[in-house]
Amino acid sequence: MARSSDIAKADESVMKPPHRSVSMPKVAAASFAGAVLEWYDFFLFGTASALIFGPLFFPATNAAASTGAAFATFGVGFIARPLGGIFFGHLGDKLGRKVTLIATLLITGTGTFLIGLLPTYASIGIWAPIGLVILRLVQGFGLGGEYGGAALLTIEHAAPNRRGFWGSLPQASAATGLLIGTVIFDLMSRLPRNDFLDWGWRVPFLLSVVMLAIGVFIRLNVLETPDFEHTRQTDQVTRVPLFSLLAQQPLNTLYATGARLAETVSFNIIAVFGITYVTNVVGVSRSVPLRGIMISSLVAIPLCPLFGLLSDRWGRRTLYLVGCVCSFVLALPFFALLDTGSPGLILVAMVIIYSLAPTLMFSVEATFFAELFHVNVRYTGLSVAYQLSAVIGGFVPLVALYLLTADAKSPWMVAALLMAISVISFLSACLATRVDK
Structure with missing residues (x-):
C-alpha cells in the first residue's frame, strides 16, 4: 500500500508531466465516441423499462x-x-486509461447487442427475465469503468486552465447517447403495436454493434494520457489503488459520492420515472415525454461545453452548487407542470429542469471530482464515487413508484425526495477539498 508521502510526491510530480504535442480534438473525439455508445446502451434500457420490458x-x-x-x-x-x-x-x-477504456467499450456493447437477441417470457418463460438481469449486470459492469476513464482521457491531456472545457466534452456524450437512443426507440414505437412488441423494440439494441465498431477503432488510435505515463515512468503507480484511496482520501471519496447524488437522482426522475408518470398517471401519450427527452438532450449537447467553459472561469464547485440549488428549487414546479397534462408545458418542464439541474452538474462534475484525487488513484476515486452514488440513483424510479402509490398517485413525496437529495449534494460539494491545484 502506498504511503501518504508517496501519494503526495506522486501527485506533485505528475502534475508537471513532460510537454507532449497532442491534438486535443482527436483525444476528445476518442473519448466522446466510445462514451456515446456506452451511454446509449445504458439509457436505452431505461426507456425500454419504462415502456416495454414490463409486459415482455x-x-x-x-x-x-x-x-x-x-x-x-x-x-x-x-x-x-x-x-x-x-x-x-x-x-x-495500474495499466493505463486507454487499454481500460477499450475493454469497457467491448463489454458494454456486447451486453446491449445480446439484449436485442434475447427471447421474451412468452418464448422461454422465467429464463427470459433471468437473461435480461444478467445482461443488465454486464452493461452496468462495463459502464462502471467508462465514466472515470473517458473523462480522464481528455482532462489529463488538457492544459490546467482548459480542463473544464475539454472535460465537459465527454460529458456531452451522455446527452448524445440519450438522444440517439430515444429517437430510434421513438421511431420504432410508431410501428403497429404487434410489430413493435415482436421485433421493433429489438432494433435499437442491435444497432449498438455499429457504434461499438466505430468506438473501438477510434480509441485504438489515441495516445495514453501524459499524467499516467509520467506516473508509470517515475515508478509512482500504487500497488492497490482502492486501498490507497480509502486510506488517504476517505473524506473526499465520501463527499464526491454525496455530491453526485443530486445529478443522478434528478436525471432518473426526469428521464425514467417521468416518462412513466406522464404516460400512466397523467394520461398523456408516450410520444410527449419521449419528445421532451429528445429536446432536452438536444439542448444539453451544446450546454455541456458551455458550462465547462464557464467552469474554467468561475470554478467547477461554483457551477456545481448552482446545479444543486436548481435541482431543489425546480422539483415542485416540475411536477406541477407535468400535472397540467398540457403537452407544451410538459415539454417546458422537462427541458428546463434537465438543462439547469442534471446537465449543469454533469457538465462540470468529471473535472470537479478529478481534482479531488491524487493522480495515481484518480481513476479509482472518480469511478468509485460516481458509481456508488449511481446505485442509489438507479433505484430512484422504483422508490418513486412506491412513493407515488403510497401517496395516492400524488407526486409531491417524489419531489420532496429530490429536494432532500439536493441538500445533501450541496453540503457535500461544499465540504470536498481540492488536491489538484
Whole structure:
C-alpha cells in the first residue's frame, strides 16, 4: 500500500508531466465516441423499462407490478456499476486509461447487442427475465469503468486552465447517447403495436454493434494520457489503488459520492420515472415525454461545453452548487407542470429542469471530482464515487413508484425526495477539498 508521502510526491510530480504535442480534438473525439455508445446502451434500457420490458419480460396481473419489476431490473445495472468502477479503476490506475477504456467499450456493447437477441417470457418463460438481469449486470459492469476513464482521457491531456472545457466534452456524450437512443426507440414505437412488441423494440439494441465498431477503432488510435505515463515512468503507480484511496482520501471519496447524488437522482426522475408518470398517471401519450427527452438532450449537447467553459472561469464547485440549488428549487414546479397534462408545458418542464439541474452538474462534475484525487488513484476515486452514488440513483424510479402509490398517485413525496437529495449534494460539494491545484 502506498504511503501518504508517496501519494503526495506522486501527485506533485505528475502534475508537471513532460510537454507532449497532442491534438486535443482527436483525444476528445476518442473519448466522446466510445462514451456515446456506452451511454446509449445504458439509457436505452431505461426507456425500454419504462415502456416495454414490463409486459415482455415481467407479465403480471396489473401494469404497476409489471413496470415495477422492469424498474427493479433497471436498478440492477447500477449495482454492478460500483464493481465495474473498482475493477476498471484498478486497471486504469495500474495499466493505463486507454487499454481500460477499450475493454469497457467491448463489454458494454456486447451486453446491449445480446439484449436485442434475447427471447421474451412468452418464448422461454422465467429464463427470459433471468437473461435480461444478467445482461443488465454486464452493461452496468462495463459502464462502471467508462465514466472515470473517458473523462480522464481528455482532462489529463488538457492544459490546467482548459480542463473544464475539454472535460465537459465527454460529458456531452451522455446527452448524445440519450438522444440517439430515444429517437430510434421513438421511431420504432410508431410501428403497429404487434410489430413493435415482436421485433421493433429489438432494433435499437442491435444497432449498438455499429457504434461499438466505430468506438473501438477510434480509441485504438489515441495516445495514453501524459499524467499516467509520467506516473508509470517515475515508478509512482500504487500497488492497490482502492486501498490507497480509502486510506488517504476517505473524506473526499465520501463527499464526491454525496455530491453526485443530486445529478443522478434528478436525471432518473426526469428521464425514467417521468416518462412513466406522464404516460400512466397523467394520461398523456408516450410520444410527449419521449419528445421532451429528445429536446432536452438536444439542448444539453451544446450546454455541456458551455458550462465547462464557464467552469474554467468561475470554478467547477461554483457551477456545481448552482446545479444543486436548481435541482431543489425546480422539483415542485416540475411536477406541477407535468400535472397540467398540457403537452407544451410538459415539454417546458422537462427541458428546463434537465438543462439547469442534471446537465449543469454533469457538465462540470468529471473535472470537479478529478481534482479531488491524487493522480495515481484518480481513476479509482472518480469511478468509485460516481458509481456508488449511481446505485442509489438507479433505484430512484422504483422508490418513486412506491412513493407515488403510497401517496395516492400524488407526486409531491417524489419531489420532496429530490429536494432532500439536493441538500445533501450541496453540503457535500461544499465540504470536498481540492488536491489538484
